[in-house]
Amino acid sequence: MTIQRPRGTRDFLPEETEKRGRAKKAMQDVLERWGYQEVATPTFEHLELFTIKSGASVVEEIYSFTDKGGRALALRPELTAPVMRMYVSELQNSPKPQRLWYFGNCFRYERPQRGRFREFWQMGCELIGGAKPDSEAEAIALADKMLKSVGVTGDIHVGYLGLIRTLLSKIEAEHRSSVMRMIDKKERGALAALLEDIGQSHLGILELIDLKGQSALDKAAEIVLDMEPSPVGETAPADAPAGAPASGRSSARQGRAVSSELRLEEFQETVDLLEAHGVNFTIDFEVVRGLEYYSGTVFEIYAEGLGAQRQICGGGTYELASLFGGKETSSTGFGLGFDRIMEIVQMEGSRTLPVFLAFTPDVKVQATKIARELRKSVPLVIDVMGRSLSAQLKAAASAGAKFVVIVGKDELDAGMLTMRDMSGGAQESLSLAEIEERLKKHFQDYDHA
RNA sequence: GCCGGGAUAGGGUAGUGGUUAUCCUGAGGGGCUGUGGAUCCCUCGAGCUGGGUUCGAAUCCCGGUCCCGGCCCCA
Structure with a gap:
């Protein structure tokens, strides 16, 4: 009861x-x-x-x-x-x-x-x-x-x-x-x-x-x-x-x-x-x-x-x-x-969804460090359910996330991260600093919209 | 304090005395251990509560709780 x-x-x-x-x-x-x-x-x-x-x-x-x-x-x-x-x-x-x-x-x-x-x-x-x-x-x-x-x-x-x-x-x-x-x-x-x-x-x-x-x-x-x-x-x-x-x-x-x-x-x-x-x-x-x-x-x-x-x-x-x-x-x-x-009330709704950080289970520690860095400038969530990369993307999509930052062994080896635009599916390989810059700008625009 | 209508999985619902409580949605997992909202499979999850009637109650009766609308009140 x-x-x-x-x-x-x-x-x-x-x-x-x-x-x-x-x-x-x-x-x-x-x-x-x-x-x-x-x-x-x-x-x-x-x-x-x-x-x-x-x-x-x-x-x-x-x-x-x-x-x-x-x-x-x-x-x-x-x-x-x-x-x-x-x-x-x-x-x-x-x-x-x-x-x-x-x-x-x-x-x-x-x-x-x-x-x-x-x-x-x-x-x-x-x-x-x-x-x-x-x-x-x-x-x-x-x-x-x-x-x-x-x-x-x-x-x-x-x-x-x-x-x-x-x-x-x-x-x-x-x-x-x-x-x-x-x-x-x-x-x-x-x-x-x-x-x-x-x-x-x-x-x-x-x-x-x-x-x-x-x-x-x-x-x-x-x-x-x-x-x-x-x-x-x-x-x-x-x-x-x-x-x-x-x-x-x-x-x-x-x-x-x-x-x-x-x-x-x-x-x-x-x-x-x-x-x-x-x-x-x-x-x-x-x-x-x-x-x-x-x-x-x-x-x-x-x-x-x-x-x-x-x-x-x-x-x-x-x-x-x-x-x-x-x-x-x-x-x-x-x-x-x-x-x-x-x-x-008659107000137009606007919810700012955080960025999702998706990672392969083998790089959890590094992903956590990247999350810590990105959170200095943007709202960001990271999987805590031990899900596969595929399931993390699924979760991000159904939550309505606009961007997902993907981290895996390939990214770490190359020293770059993958940023995926969930609305179109386009992906880019960018440095951490570049991603930080873009996301920061995105959230600023959003706030003013 | 008064009058009326309600309460079934997280949300929305069907059933109105009789097997295992219906369907949709959702959530978790998997098919797919590096790429999505589709699809398929599996799993989870419910009759507000306490009494009564009955062989048997989600279903009928009574009390309570809470919700909705109205009265009263409204600093």
Whole structure:
């Protein structure tokens, strides 16, 4: 009887591992081009780190355990908390902004289904200490570029929590979490009924979350004006006719002068900068990401072809440093669901197969020495199964090798080696140095192809 | 935590109470001890697991494990 894998875990065979490595590399290149530096944190942390961030309710989905010293530990369920913990304890006094990225496995005790595993990989970044709209635009544009680098096109939805939170503040505290949850769950009927019940239909929440794109932003501006105490008169409504696109931005900017907590103009700036970055996105106030520590712009990216788990990226601006005992520092970050991305990557495959060194059994020692020399410059494998020359060639051919270097008594006597091109069958007698030169060139060309 | 569908050699499969479990592919060896993916020969390799029914179970029944899809959740 064989031992099975634990539920929700996967083995990655060479082909799949190689593909994952290429995708990771492509996205890593983008991060590095944008000046982000890789960091790594422990696979397990104190359980408390995650309960502080996400509440006690997450414990049931965390792999947690008590170690031999009685410490409550947890396999990390995500990477933002560990990275921010690291920032607070070791990087607070380094220059801002800090641009950090990470890639690592995370663990959650959940029911596995398509695109959801108990061990999964997240790739993401945190831009710590920057100004909000600038950082937000950079983070979203970066996520967009990373996805494009592996041929994935996502639907980017950008929302703004400041507005929803302000609207919620008009609602009695006991109903706020219900409203938030209904927005998140897209429970329109229940939400309409609840707002009606508590006499808050006039706030425009329903209308707001139904609108997408520029019209949503126009509606937001309109709501902001309506909420104003209007100390200088009743001019606002005339200035902001509903549905007039051009008025949206100016209205939003007017909002700044009169509302200090809302800052819709900051969101407007994020939107403007995103356009400057050349990102295609949809304004969508339905994106709320339900979590307390998110403070400004939030965004999610969805992709087709993934079944029920369509979200491949989520992020936003948050305030976590102070939660972990540091100075208040606004950060923006996102996490990409690497496994889901792997299901839909569009990258051309290219595997570099090593050169095969085939030899007759009588010259094994000399062949080994030649292999040792050639390996200084090229990837090379040598038979370890005691096979005949014929069988070695057979193995090389079925493995798909492009070149085979043949060594036997004749070659050693002549001081030359035979190099066989497996695609055509042409053979040449060359010196070791010549072969080294040619193969080196072959692999260089291959890498650049 | 809930609902539904599954599990037969390394991979893909047939068989649905009754000899030695089908076929394809694969892997190892050989024909060919100095030259290939063809071909031929040989070999290896399987009914998830634990119970039950039965003279007899891969097949029927029950529990568990794992997989797939969906719900819930999703930091």
